[in-house]
Amino acid sequence: MAPAARTYVSKALDIMEEHSLRRHQIDWADLRSRTFSQARGARKPADTYRAIESALTALGDRHSTFWDPEQAEQTLGATAAPFEPPQGRSLKNGVGYLALTAVDGSRKTYDAYVRQGRDAVAEAGGAEACGWVVDLRQETGGGMWPVLAVAGPILGDGTVGMSVDAEGRKFVWSIRNGAPYLDGKTQGWSASRPLGTGRPPVAVLTGNQTSSAGEAVAVAFRGRPDTRSFGEPTRGLPTGNVTNRLSDGAVLILTEAKDADRTGRAYDAPIAPDEEVVKDPRPVARHRDAVLDAARSWLLEQAACRRK
Numbered sequence: 001m002a003p004a005a006r007t008y009v010s011k012a013l014d015i016m017e018e019h020s021l022r023r024h025q026i027d028w029a030d031l032r033s034r035t036f037s038q039a040r041g042a043r044k045p046a047d048t049y050r051a052i053e054s055a056l057t058a059l060g061d062r063h064s065t066f067w068d069p070e071q072a073e074q075t076l077g078a079t080a081a082p083f084e085p086p087q088g089r090s091l092k093n094g095v096g097y098l099a100l101t102a103v104d105g106s107r108k109t110y111d112a113y114v115r116q117g118r119d120a121v122a123e124a125g126g127a128e129a130c131g132w133v134v135d136l137r138q139e140t141g142g143g144m145w146p147v148l149a150v151a152g153p154i155l156g157d158g159t160v161g162m163s164v165d166a167e168g169r170k171f172v173w174s175i176r177n178g179a180p181y182l183d184g185k186t187q188g189w190s191a192s193r194p195l196g197t198g199r200p201p202v203a204v205l206t207g208n209q210t211s212s213a214g215e216a217v218a219v220a221f222r223g224r225p226d227t228r229s230f231g232e233p234t235r236g237l238p239t240g241n242v243t244n245r246l247s248d249g250a251v252l253i254l255t256e257a258k259d260a261d262r263t264g265r266a267y268d269a270p271i272a273p274d275e276e277v278v279k280d281p282r283p284v285a286r287h288r289d290a291v292l293d294a295a296r297s298w299l300l301e302q303a304a305c306r307r308k
Contacts, residue, residue: 013035019256031055052066066251087120094129096132098150100117120150130304144213153195163259165256176191201227228298229275230277238267
């Protein structure tokens with residue numbers, strides 16, 4: 001192996017060994033031996049990509065990944081990556097509905113998502129809503145913080161969750177004036193329009209496409225008073241990733257922490273809803289949304305919405 005290739009692989013493995021969520025479960029001498037063996041004969045960094053990908057798979061977290069320089073540029077270098085904006089509407093009896101979607105890319109993309117998402121909250125009723133449906137069934141992952149910046153006013157101020165690393169260190173997520181913070185540091189968005197003085201009941205919808213950042217938002221609603229989840233279990237990747245740039249522009253995205261809710265309970269598997277509701281597969285039910293129907297029925301039983 002050429003020195004440049006060996007140095008490149010060593011750096012990637014060093015990052016994994018120092019920061020991986022599963023670093024205490026890995027035989028690092030064995031993994032290094034297997035990785036260097038697979039990269040035997042490599043002359044340049046690009047020749048080692050497959051070996052690095054295999055090492056990431058061997059970590060067993062099911063969430064770490066590797067992007068070559070072209071993939072990294074397409075995803076992280078785009079100034080305005082496309083996304084499906086959040087959708088908001090008012091349902092009958094004063095219930096607000098907010099569908100949160102996945103977003104990834106540059107700061108410009110995130111800012112556009114937050115702006116459109118906050119507009120969707122206003123369109124769904126804002127402070128006039130007696131309760132909320134927060135639909136995470138199409139939140140397939142990406143950036144967590146812009147999604148929390150949209151959901152923040154519904155979540156309410158205070159601690160909403162945390163990341164927990166392999167050493168048990170906790171990094172607290174909180175909401176202040178509707179905006180998200182990490183360990184007390186702003187994530188870049190100003191306060192949002194308040195939703196009134198009370199804490200309205202919230203029904204959270206999840207499904208098997210709810211993944212990664214979507215699961216983090218689901219976790220943020222866990223333990224919130226007057227909150228219940230409906231639908232199907234999530235995909236099972238409630239873990240936090242960190243982007244590590246390598247010398248040639250490739251990116252090693254490494255799982256470094258588990259998500260935990262405001263009570264400290266950590267998650268590392270599919271998250272089951274409080275009330276499982278499976279979509280009726282029959283053609284006659286094609287246009288029915290049994291999950292949304294169950295959530296709305298529950299909300300209308302809550303004191304805040306019985307008055308409507």
